[in-house]
Amino acid sequence: MTTGGPRARYREQTRTEIKEIALRQLAEGGISAVALTRIAKELELSGPALYRYFANRDDLLGSLIGDAYQDLAAAIGEAAQASAKYTPRHRLLSLAGAHRAWAVAEPHRYLMIAGTPLPGYSAPPETLAQARAALGPFLPLFASAQPISAVLPVAEQMDTWVHQEPAVAAWVAQYLDTTDGADHALAGAVMAWTRIHGVVSLEVEGLYSGMGHQPQTLLEVEMNTLADTFRLG
Amino acid sequence: MTTGGPRARYREQTRTEIKEIALRQLAEGGISAVALTRIAKELELSGPALYRYFANRDDLLGSLIGDAYQDLAAAIGEAAQASAKYTPRHRLLSLAGAHRAWAVAEPHRYLMIAGTPLPGYSAPPETLAQARAALGPFLPLFASAQPISAVLPVAEQMDTWVHQEPAVAAWVAQYLDTTDGADHALAGAVMAWTRIHGVVSLEVEGLYSGMGHQPQTLLEVEMNTLADTFRLG
């Protein structure tokens, strides 16, 4: 679609080069280490030239955030494919493990999407879709679940949500054959996401340092107890 | 202790004035909005004067982080006192609610301690103690718990931890009369902390926006299921 002339091609290539250097800076020094001037220097360009490719620094970071979301969603999607034939409980552990593995491998990118939001940055509408792409593979695991009654308050809120917003219903329909059990599926997905984020963000932020447990083990326990709560097989 | 002459008093007062302005900047624009030059301008001082009071920007932020930890720990401690006579399950909900209430009331301060770590900032040793002060009140709730077997992997890791590090044993002893059940207590506290962080950080970071549930409800469900897992009364 954007395959215009050779000019558009060159433009796209320069954009990716810029992003590659930005990713390296991100990996080395965190988000605040991403500096347009130093990227320009490395490309042997002069500072303002970069503004031909990204409107400003937030635009560049937003692009990185979008890529990161997509990568994470892809990693989870692959795990979902690979584990499709196993039990829901097994698949839940698999998806959670894939989520954590990605985050641990790319801590700064994970923090960019799951950590403190940028000061003035407001996520573009696509972000919502990308977040839902990452969450979607969790839905089928809980579709036919029979959660214990303690979960009902959340399931009820999910029920009204899916009935009020057609976009949500459409999203759920992508991952579920029937819309039956959408409330349980959404409740399970949100709770899984929440617990995974709890374990993984504390690990990646280094707040578990000096504590005597392995995040991997904790994550497995969290997912197993969640599977119990939803009475997964 | 630091009550030296009048000079030390004035110094301390200026430090708190600086921190007050910094807190306002933090509340208004997040951590990146805390700027020494603008603090100086507001105090009608010239920029470099502030370096008499804080070695550098990280030093100032570190001081704010320490205060925030202490405030959060105090809020949780108060909730523990106020709910001391109730059931462990009720107390767990109470402590979690206090944690969340503090975070929602002071989102930027919460993100400062629980969010993306500062680039070059490495927490001073006191931070560990402060984190443990916030976690301590959770310990007694789980001291005599009989968790389901799924939790055992974590409890075992906690057991070796408390046996290997005397500092941890001492910390646990502050909140538990007996060191019996320290493994369950630590496992429960860490899991509670993890789940609370999961819910609250997603809420504060705005990642729940556009989702059809109330964080408060979700937090209660998370704590109730945790209480189930530990078979709390």
Add this chain to the structure above:
DNA sequence: TAACCATAGTTACAGTCTCTAACAGAAGCG
């Protein structure tokens, strides 16, 4: 009381960074 000196403040400046303005050259397109 007078001298002293640590402290709190100053200006000047170096260096980094974002981003705008004005302009120059070159590649593509009709």
Add this chain to the structure above:
DNA sequence: CGCTTCTGTTAGAGACTGTAACTATGGTTA
């Protein structure tokens, strides 16, 4: 071939952190 658009340049404004060198002041002490 000429026009236009895109890509790049230099110059510079403005915000920020942090250092260096210097000055004034007020508490402490002989």
